[in-house]
Amino acid sequence: MDSDLSPQDKKDLDKFIKFFALKTVQVIVQARLGEKICTRSSSSPTGSDWFNLAIKDIPEVTHEAKKALAGQLPGIGRSMCVEISLKTCDKDIKVSYTVYNRLSVLLKSLLAITRVTPAYKLSRKQGHDYVILYRIYFGEVQLSGLGEGFQTVRVGVVGTPVGTVTLSCAYRTNLAFMSNRQFERSAPIMGIIVDHFVDPPCSSQRPANMGQPCNYRAPDEEDGGTFAGVQDSQEVCTTSFSTSPPSQVLHAGKEGGVVLVPAQPPHGADAHITVEHAPNTPSSSGDDDGLSQSAEGRRDEGRRSVSPADPVESLSAFTRKVGAFVNKPSTQVSNILTSLDLPFAAFAPRGLDSEENDPMVQPPDSPPCPSPLQASLHSQGSEGSGQQDDFVMVDFRPAFSKDDLLPMDLGTFYREFQNPPQLASLSLHISSQSMADDLDSLPEKLRVYEKNIDEFDAFVDMLQ
Amino acid sequence: MNCRSEVLEVTVEARQVEEAMLALLHTILLHRSTGKFHYKKEGTYSIGTVGTLDFDCDFIDFTFVRVSSEELDRVIRKAVSEFKDALSNSGSDGMGQISLEFYQKKKSRWPFSDECIPWEVWSIKVNVVNLANEQERQICREKVGEKLGEKVINVVEVINRHEYLPKMPTQSEVDNVFDTSLKDVQPYLYKITYQITDSLGTSVSTTMRRLIKDTLAL
Numbered sequence: 001m002d003s004d005l006s007p008q009d010k011k012d013l014d015k016f017i018k019f020f021a022l023k024t025v026q027v028i029v030q031a032r033l034g035e036k037i038c039t040r041s042s043s044s045p046t047g048s049d050w051f052n053l054a055i056k057d058i059p060e061v062t063h064e065a066k067k068a069l070a071g072q073l074p075g076i077g078r079s080m081c082v083e084i085s086l087k088t089c090d091k092d093i094k095v096s097y098t099v100y101n102r103l104s105v106l107l108k109s110l111l112a113i114t115r116v117t118p119a120y121k122l123s124r125k126q127g128h129d130y131v132i133l134y135r136i137y138f139g140e141v142q143l144s145g146l147g148e149g150f151q152t153v154r155v156g157v158v159g160t161p162v163g164t165v166t167l168s169c170a171y172r173t174n175l176a177f178m179s180n181r182q183f184e185r186s187a188p189i190m191g192i193i194v195d196h197f198v199d200p201p202c203s204s205q206r207p208a209n210m211g212q213p214c215n216y217r218a219p220d221e222e223d224g225g226t227f228a229g230v231q232d233s234q235e236v237c238t239t240s241f242s243t244s245p246p247s248q249v250l251h252a253g254k255e256g257g258v259v260l261v262p263a264q265p266p267h268g269a270d271a272h273i274t275v276e277h278a279p280n281t282p283s284s285s286g287d288d289d290g291l292s293q294s295a296e297g298r299r300d301e302g303r304r305s306v307s308p309a310d311p312v313e314s315l316s317a318f319t320r321k322v323g324a325f326v327n328k329p330s331t332q333v334s335n336i337l338t339s340l341d342l343p344f345a346a347f348a349p350r351g352l353d354s355e356e357n358d359p360m361v362q363p364p365d366s367p368p369c370p371s372p373l374q375a376s377l378h379s380q381g382s383e384g385s386g387q388q389d390d391f392v393m394v395d396f397r398p399a400f401s402k403d404d405l406l407p408m409d410l411g412t413f414y415r416e417f418q419n420p421p422q423l424a425s426l427s428l429h430i431s432s433q434s435m436a437d438d439l440d441s442l443p444e445k446l447r448v449y450e451k452n453i454d455e456f457d458a459f460v461d462m463l464q
Numbered sequence: 465m466n467c468r469s470e471v472l473e474v475t476v477e478a479r480q481v482e483e484a485m486l487a488l489l490h491t492i493l494l495h496r497s498t499g500k501f502h503y504k505k506e507g508t509y510s511i512g513t514v515g516t517l518d519f520d521c522d523f524i525d526f527t528f529v530r531v532s533s534e535e536l537d538r539v540i541r542k543a544v545s546e547f548k549d550a551l552s553n554s555g556s557d558g559m560g561q562i563s564l565e566f567y568q569k570k571k572s573r574w575p576f577s578d579e580c581i582p583w584e585v586w587s588i589k590v591n592v593v594n595l596a597n598e599q600e601r602q603i604c605r606e607k608v609g610e611k612l613g614e615k616v617i618n619v620v621e622v623i624n625r626h627e628y629l630p631k632m633p634t635q636s637e638v639d640n641v642f643d644t645s646l647k648d649v650q651p652y653l654y655k656i657t658y659q660i661t662d663s664l665g666t667s668v669s670t671t672m673r674r675l676i677k678d679t680l681a682l
Contacts, residue, residue: 039515041532041648043500046513052499054515054532097632101498108495109620111516111529116613120527153617156624412602 005161013099013160017073019050020103021080024110024167025065025136026055028082031114032123032132051104053111068136076163083135083142084119102158106167109155117153117171128422146172467582470622472615475591476524476608477601478558481551483521484612485544488588489564489656490519490530491616493540495623496566496584497531497651501642503635514649525609528616533649543656550660551592558592559661566652568630569640580655583628586619 039054074080499512515532
């Protein structure tokens, strides 16, 4: 069917698909940062608001996505997948405004859906116990990490002249976490991916399939240089549309943007209604390049090989074949694993910048359990005992509570208060500050006490 | 043309009505709004940008995405608030329905007024329950959050079937298709109506409205 598409049309469609892929990755990762997103509507368009949606571009994420794309586009047989993990990790359609508009609606749907899956709530609560990671890869969607009974949601489809873009999400529903078997399972996964790395990972590095943290921090100045490449290839999106008939071919605008001609003559026919799916062309080739994160330069001093975080979500951005590419979220709680020398260290949560603090190497102390019978979701103690991924989720039945009428109150209480936010006064720099103050005021206090030593003696005598 | 009609049904507690309605109405409007059109010479136009905002509900364990437009939010909140008041004052079993209708205007000759032709109608049926204790309320918080998530997925599935959408209008026709009154975004022309079902199960206001419509339809 490519023969029916003019070179300019093909070029434009490729551009749409490329930016759709980049924006999809941004939406998915931003939905898992743990923060609420707010962007402004603007009545005057700028060249960078693709699909007429204000979606911020986080430079690191763009960099990762472009790296994963590596100059190619998702195609038939080459789905692009974004994996979210939790870690303690036709007929012919003219390339026209119709396609652009529909891609825009699809992105809006993705915005809505990413707040609905269970991973969203987990990502809002991430921080001291776990972090959410993301991984972008190409090729066959890996659903095995999602456990049994995972659900699939189809976000939507958009037909284009060369294929159908399908966006779907598969998410884990079973929150019983996997056991130590993860260790064995990680090896073959690593084995498959190793081929695609630029720098072969050594065993001391963090397994590549763990992905990047979804924890955005504005890059420091020295990090700004790393992403200079992102700015260079910024392309301008379409800002002008036309109400003229569709017989006019797409042509590039002067500033490098594209002037699109919407598929509607000013009179009569409704081009919007007809959605014609391109015929199911066989895959162009057998090559399934499963691109995933490169583990270049990452070192984990003395860290034992750990199992990767179980995938929480797998959001397959899109594929050009007829069929879904699946985003699957898989949730799995594991200890926080951050390496000092991550290339995108800006993403790493604060405070975990020395090996002493690395919970993987030195597991946190087991917090006092409210009852010896529980293995609760939030009890980090069981994780810290050296088996990083030994999480078992059982029903929380508090001891000494009645079984029938109001079993929940005590349980709810426990659950809620087992994971309280860190007290401000206990946070490191404030406590060190007050400690310094205390130390400074000590000599003064001692002087006062010595002056009043007689009074104190009299007081003590009185007590005896 | 046949008007596409979708019905969503939710069961909530009294204090959750407002946020549940906002969540669903805003999700639909997010998909049915574009940026502002700016028409230029030679029949071309540019489209503004739609910003989005995450909104956390207070009474429901749920977060939804809405269009980043305070004006639009005000309009929707006002409608939902009226619906909520009507629901609580009705003395009925707490059943009602709020409808979001997208329509196109078709100019008619004088003396007939413009015709409003709906092309998509979303009806959200609400069933209000009263809960006895705090524990039940807590469960309800989470359950309603899950249910709303399912409804959002339903909305997305319907919208992405790509059935009829009005075609992009020329400058002279834009007010027949879009609501151009807002400063920052441009939803399709819509209207929000509601009706309360009284305890007999019949809807008083619908009956009245039907009578009036039939009379005027000539």
